[in-house]
Amino acid sequence: MQVVLDYLKQNQARFVAELCELIRFPSISAQPQYKRDLVACAGWIVKHCRQIGLEATLRPTAGNPIVVAKTPRAKNSRKPHYVVYGHYDVQPPEPLDLWKTPPFEPRIEGRNLFARGSTDNKGQFFAHLKAAEAYLKTGTPLPCNLTFVIEGEEEVGSESLSAFLKKNCRELDCEAIVISDTGMPSPKHPALGYSLRGIMAFEISLQGPARDLHSGGFGGAVDNPAMALSQLLGSLRDKSGRITIPGFYDGVKPLSAYERKEYARLPGTDATLQKMTGVRKLFGERGFTSSERRSARPTFEINGLTSGYQGEGSKTIIPSWARAKITCRLVPDQKPEHVRKIVLAHLKKICPPTMRLEIEAGHGAEAYFVSPTGKQAQAALRALEQAFGHKPIVTREGGSIPIVNQFKKILGADSLLLGLGLPDDSAHSPNEKFSLDCFENGQRMSALLWQELVR
């Protein structure tokens, strides 16, 4: 095993240069004019995988092609099989004027590599490729079979991936998916993500008068939809920060003592969070810390409000309607369809008789949870500790990663979320960067992980 780690150590400069080459492709999936760059980027990865000893193919989809690269299999190999997931597409770099240097011209400053796609996700999946290379190039037998699945539509919804997984579910049947596409709380806190929040989106509108009415002529005798909506929405959260919809917390898995202890180990204080967000005062559900609230508790969030006149000055009207965009973040084991049902039933029940309630359903996704004390999780934690030299932490993510649900649903496999990003990496923002320490430690973690998983 030492030879693998030595190989990694000795080849860092070349690895960084290769990563820079990969980053130079403006593989922006959201903008159709970059279609050829996406294909070129995928082609480069296939070629590179072959150079390092993987059996790689470019798989066409209805959208952007998917790179599939496998470690060579011995005949009738009974080694356990793991899938490593990544994506070669990146976010648009706009606004360009906020970049210190051009987004697709990698710039190294100290131990950071600045470029669009550096942390999200090229640098992160490339670390896993380099770990495989170390095994293959040193002739060290890999204790498991690996299949890399690198897609090109993650930033636009991974639409082609589902069909691809369904079509190739036998080929991709595996013990677990390894994904480095999230973050770690600090360089001293390597992390294993074991839970993601789900989501349930909808839009409601209250329709009052058939058209905007003159507030002088009618005001007082007709209910105001903006007021009715305010009262309706305002009633849904109490003073202790709890959502008042009956049944909203049905199925919410309570935090275990172990989880709360891990939460308490997280770096960053409420003061940090307050400064970061710029709020006057933090607020959340009584009985939970800010970190717990951000990832282990469900939310009812108004994302947008629209009613009446929004221009300069004033317009003396009773608006005809008022609308709110809402997303609920869900946690294990809430079911999106159940939450949708009880939320909408409650809204219908409390809608005042003066208003017509219209509801437009949006997308929904279940929360994700895999035990942080399970065998695979423990293996990942050992690998993290050895690679980073710090005791790792297990974390719940507050956001959602839809592909994790896809993997679970279609392949029946759990995901190990081994994010290598740092909180200041500016993913999706100007001056995105990736820490070269995280890159190197990530390669080591990957190399060690395959050993730990079969232990």
Next chain:
Amino acid sequence: MQVVLDYLKQNQARFVAELCELIRFPSISAQPQYKRDLVACAGWIVKHCRQIGLEATLRPTAGNPIVVAKTPRAKNSRKPHYVVYGHYDVQPPEPLDLWKTPPFEPRIEGRNLFARGSTDNKGQFFAHLKAAEAYLKTGTPLPCNLTFVIEGEEEVGSESLSAFLKKNCRELDCEAIVISDTGMPSPKHPALGYSLRGIMAFEISLQGPARDLHSGGFGGAVDNPAMALSQLLGSLRDKSGRITIPGFYDGVKPLSAYERKEYARLPGTDATLQKMTGVRKLFGERGFTSSERRSARPTFEINGLTSGYQGEGSKTIIPSWARAKITCRLVPDQKPEHVRKIVLAHLKKICPPTMRLEIEAGHGAEAYFVSPTGKQAQAALRALEQAFGHKPIVTREGGSIPIVNQFKKILGADSLLLGLGLPDDSAHSPNEKFSLDCFENGQRMSALLWQELVR
């Protein structure tokens, strides 16, 4: 007196033709390209006034000129002096495609004259001019001196009028102002308006995080400005429709038994109002009828709501801020500055500690009230009854007419609101019309009014 009324009867056809001539001027004050049409229109009125025997001049202002036309005064006349107010400017006719015939080409259909400006306000003030003509052309002595003040900026805020009134307050010193620029509830309900609501406008915004936050990463630990605003606004009205701001009803003059009896005589039922507005159910302050709520009670109206994402689909953010545009309709004897003070103090008091409250003050105007049982009002009611052949009604208007406050403040005189418009006249809308019956009855009412006022 009969000779005056006969003259009016005999000349209706010519009067309508003259009114059509006046209406053909596209005297749109809101659109600068019509500046010359406004001046031409004012010039036509001056010329016409002179033809009918008035002493008329065009008075320049910083904006559009004001027509001032006087009945000839006997030397050392001690007759009481009344001012008749009107405006020759009109609303823009847009949207043009909704007009059945071009807005400035008068069309007569049955007993209605369709055109922009027909009811608002050319037809209405022209009725008063024709009454004066009848006196002058028949050599009948007028029992009072009249001064017509016809301005050209009513639809854009009457800015030049205040300065004009201040500069000429001695010349315009009078017993009362007569204004036909409102409406009557039905052809069988000639009306004297004796009260107007005032207004107090402002805008509030709640500022939460310094920028929109990812609802996955932060949701639960940070208060949502759209929710905070909903709760804040929603708390301001109780289930019985009363505004909960302490002191909000300070000074509200209770309705007298006479007033409530007059309200009960108004045509139109709640069913009519519901149909007209298209609401599912009417709503308002307990203890008052819809008609009373619309004009005799103060309101707290949200005119607009803005927060977060308002485009297609969903965006998973905690909005940085939420904003509401608000106008309160005020009634006699609420004071706008007092209401502003207590409303803003209450908002500051209930603003949650998680939010920064910002308040932007808007315009304010006092409500207007003149006793409907006073001497002048009784004279007007007698004139209305004789002219229309129906028992008139006294009404409170729900809206505000800022010039009435100006007249009171600068000239110290009350206004007699003798509206000749009907509810289906579509003032400010496509296919505006004026009833030729109202035109004719209005002329008679004006002629009789001068007799009744001196009785």
